Amino acid sequence: MTLTLPAGESSSVLASSSGEPPSRSSGRPVTSSHRADITRWMAGLHDELTSFFGRLDRGGTFIEDRWERPGGGGGVARVMTDGVTFEKAGINRSAVMGTLPEAAARRLGGTGATQGSTMFFATGVSLVVHPRSPMVPTVHLNVRYFELTDEQGRVTDRWFGGGTDLTPFYPHEDDPRTFHQALARMCERHHPAFYADFKAWCDRYFVNTHRDNEARGCGGIFFDHLRPDDPTHGRDAEALQAFVSDVARVLRFAYEPIVERRRDEPFGEREREFQLVRRGRYVEFNLVHDRGTTFGLQTNARVESVLMSLPPLAMWQYAPRYAPGSFESRLMAMLAPRDWLSSS
Amino acid sequence: MTLTLPAGESSSVLASSSGEPPSRSSGRPVTSSHRADITRWMAGLHDELTSFFGRLDRGGTFIEDRWERPGGGGGVARVMTDGVTFEKAGINRSAVMGTLPEAAARRLGGTGATQGSTMFFATGVSLVVHPRSPMVPTVHLNVRYFELTDEQGRVTDRWFGGGTDLTPFYPHEDDPRTFHQALARMCERHHPAFYADFKAWCDRYFVNTHRDNEARGCGGIFFDHLRPDDPTHGRDAEALQAFVSDVARVLRFAYEPIVERRRDEPFGEREREFQLVRRGRYVEFNLVHDRGTTFGLQTNARVESVLMSLPPLAMWQYAPRYAPGSFESRLMAMLAPRDWLSSS
Numbered sequence: 001m002t003l004t005l006p007a008g009e010s011s012s013v014l015a016s017s018s019g020e021p022p023s024r025s026s027g028r029p030v031t032s033s034h035r036a037d038i039t040r041w042m043a044g045l046h047d048e049l050t051s052f053f054g055r056l057d058r059g060g061t062f063i064e065d066r067w068e069r070p071g072g073g074g075g076v077a078r079v080m081t082d083g084v085t086f087e088k089a090g091i092n093r094s095a096v097m098g099t100l101p102e103a104a105a106r107r108l109g110g111t112g113a114t115q116g117s118t119m120f121f122a123t124g125v126s127l128v129v130h131p132r133s134p135m136v137p138t139v140h141l142n143v144r145y146f147e148l149t150d151e152q153g154r155v156t157d158r159w160f161g162g163g164t165d166l167t168p169f170y171p172h173e174d175d176p177r178t179f180h181q182a183l184a185r186m187c188e189r190h191h192p193a194f195y196a197d198f199k200a201w202c203d204r205y206f207v208n209t210h211r212d213n214e215a216r217g218c219g220g221i222f223f224d225h226l227r228p229d230d231p232t233h234g235r236d237a238e239a240l241q242a243f244v245s246d247v248a249r250v251l252r253f254a255y256e257p258i259v260e261r262r263r264d265e266p267f268g269e270r271e272r273e274f275q276l277v278r279r280g281r282y283v284e285f286n287l288v289h290d291r292g293t294t295f296g297l298q299t300n301a302r303v304e305s306v307l308m309s310l311p312p313l314a315m316w317q318y319a320p321r322y323a324p325g326s327f328e329s330r331l332m333a334m335l336a337p338r339d340w341l342s343s344s
Numbered sequence: 345m346t347l348t349l350p351a352g353e354s355s356s357v358l359a360s361s362s363g364e365p366p367s368r369s370s371g372r373p374v375t376s377s378h379r380a381d382i383t384r385w386m387a388g389l390h391d392e393l394t395s396f397f398g399r400l401d402r403g404g405t406f407i408e409d410r411w412e413r414p415g416g417g418g419g420v421a422r423v424m425t426d427g428v429t430f431e432k433a434g435i436n437r438s439a440v441m442g443t444l445p446e447a448a449a450r451r452l453g454g455t456g457a458t459q460g461s462t463m464f465f466a467t468g469v470s471l472v473v474h475p476r477s478p479m480v481p482t483v484h485l486n487v488r489y490f491e492l493t494d495e496q497g498r499v500t501d502r503w504f505g506g507g508t509d510l511t512p513f514y515p516h517e518d519d520p521r522t523f524h525q526a527l528a529r530m531c532e533r534h535h536p537a538f539y540a541d542f543k544a545w546c547d548r549y550f551v552n553t554h555r556d557n558e559a560r561g562c563g564g565i566f567f568d569h570l571r572p573d574d575p576t577h578g579r580d581a582e583a584l585q586a587f588v589s590d591v592a593r594v595l596r597f598a599y600e601p602i603v604e605r606r607r608d609e610p611f612g613e614r615e616r617e618f619q620l621v622r623r624g625r626y627v628e629f630n631l632v633h634d635r636g637t638t639f640g641l642q643t644n645a646r647v648e649s650v651l652m653s654l655p656p657l658a659m660w661q662y663a664p665r666y667a668p669g670s671f672e673s674r675l676m677a678m679l680a681p682r683d684w685l686s687s688s
């Protein structure tokens with residue numbers, strides 16, 4: 001399988017040079033140029049997202065750390081801690097590879113050949129930004145590509161994953177509405193079922209089950225194991241890559257308008273305190289439930305990159321109670337999954 | 345097995361009325377009065393610890409919540425949030441019982457009969473206090489008693505567990521020294537190997553393995569599955585209960601002197617910030633590694649009690665670096681396990 005990298009934003013590194021989309025059962029050996037292309041595509045998305053948040057912040061700068069993984073590969077961590085709008089913004093990319101024990105390959109969801117050892121290649125971009133103002137929601141976005149190969153270097157399975165979700169701290173109903181509408185419009189261009197399927201998946205995933213199933217925020221989209229030509233959605237590799245690129249670029253429509261209309265809204269101590277308590281729930285989800293985080297902690301990935309998603313400051317209050325009708329109660333009510341596309 | 349409850353602090357509710365210490369293989373049916381006695385013993389330790397911290401704080405008050413567990417039993421949570429010395433102090437007790445699936449019984453460490461269903465009874469007291477001043481260390485203490493019974497109500501296994509550990513935020517070497525010396529003196533009265541064995545166990549347990557094995561603090565003692573007449577230590581039930589009572593009462597010697605000498609020490613923003621960052625590590629340990637916490641979260645225990653150990657405020661900084669010789673560097677160096685009983 002020879003892969004080409006056409007120039008420009010619409011580039012696809014997964015289309016074969018013959019024009020025929022490679023399927024996961026093709027079993028042709030993967031070339032090193034293919035992985036270089038995929039890695040370059042992710043690095044491009046990483047750079048775009050860094051520029052986007054640098055501009056959106058209006059003054060802060062990112063510092064960059066490059067790290068190598070002993071088992072193979074490495075990553076680039078970019079963090080802003082001097083932001084005007086963002087108290088902390090972290091945008092990571094990584095491209096790692098190595099050998100997987102069979103059980104680990106199965107845990108990852110791989111369904112390809114498991115005779116002999118499985119090699120994996122994974123690359124992705126992940127970001128979480130924590131705004132200073134409780135009027136501005138937190139946003140998380142992640143896109144990733146996984147590939148499993150057998151001992152002969154043949155691709156036995158590969159898939160895309162990713163998503164983005166919004167965590168507001170003040171009950172502005174317009175904000176999740178803007179967010180979900182932009183996601184729905186973007187998804188619609190790729191598949192009529194993507195938004196509904198991935199919105200529901202997101203609602204199921206970002207849940208603090210230990211807090212009586214309290215949602216982390218107002219959802220968004222989440223998808224995993226999205227394989228070329230899968231029977232459910234039937235999109236080829238090139239189409240999936242274009243979708244994932246659009247996910248990585250959706251925040252200019254889904255999040256930027258929210259930041260612009262909230263950044264100058266006044267707030268007080270009580271709003272800030274509630275923001276810190278809600279950030280505590282964010283910490284709980286990431287450390288207790290998030291698969292990416294717990295996988296990273298168990299496999300001795302670079303801990304500062306894995307935990308870059310944690311907020312700069314968080315608060316735990318004992319059994320807080322909120323008066324009916326208070327902004328806190330209204331925010332809590334806003335966390336129950338709902339149809340954010342309906343007009344009311 | 346009939347159990348008696350002699351009056352006074354030296355009361356033992358585990359000694360049989362015949363004067364013969366019951367062994368875990370005795371298989372005699374447990375009486376309901378035995379469990380009531382054990383529960384009353386724990387409630388007494390809970391009250392003593394509440395009084396102790398109320399006095400040590402010099403002004404704050406505990407609020408109390410009583411809760412019931414749907415499967416059986418319940419608990420009493422006491423929290424101080426208006427403290428003079430303590431920013432948050434939580435002291436819980438619980439006594440819970442129910443049926444365990446075989447696998448869960450094995451996970452708990454039970455070695456008794458597993459034919460048919462296993463019933464469990466567990467009671468304990470647990471506390472964490474987070475001082476306002478970074479000059480004053482955080483302390484945690486826990487004592488617990490577990491009992492497994494078969495379908496006929498015969499005790500098939502039972503054990504004690506517990507411990508206490510100190511988490512300083514400023515490199516006062518005298519503080520862990522005071523703490524460990526008091527623990528060693530207390531342990532010495534019960535068994536010549538208790539301190540050494542349980543100090544080493546503590547050093548192995550409170551470790552953030554995902555942070556390159558960074559210790560949570562300066563240790564203390566930790567023990568679990570301490571069974572009457574076990575071959576290693578050979579102490580009977582009454583002796584073990586007396587030991588556990590002493591663990592619950594050791595803070596007046598191990599912790600109170602530290603609070604008294606540190607509570608008026610001046611500090612600045614930098615010390616406070618470092619305290620908040622170290623508290624972030626405390627959150628990481630409790631949510632990612634602590635067996636009690638993760639067990640509680642997975643079994644839908646009352647979440648506000650399980651997470652009462654979390655600090656009121658915590659901070660995450662990206663990849664902090666500390667200058668050689670700074671107080672932060674010296675504190676980090678103090679976390680490496682060492683012999684705190686030696687003179688230098």
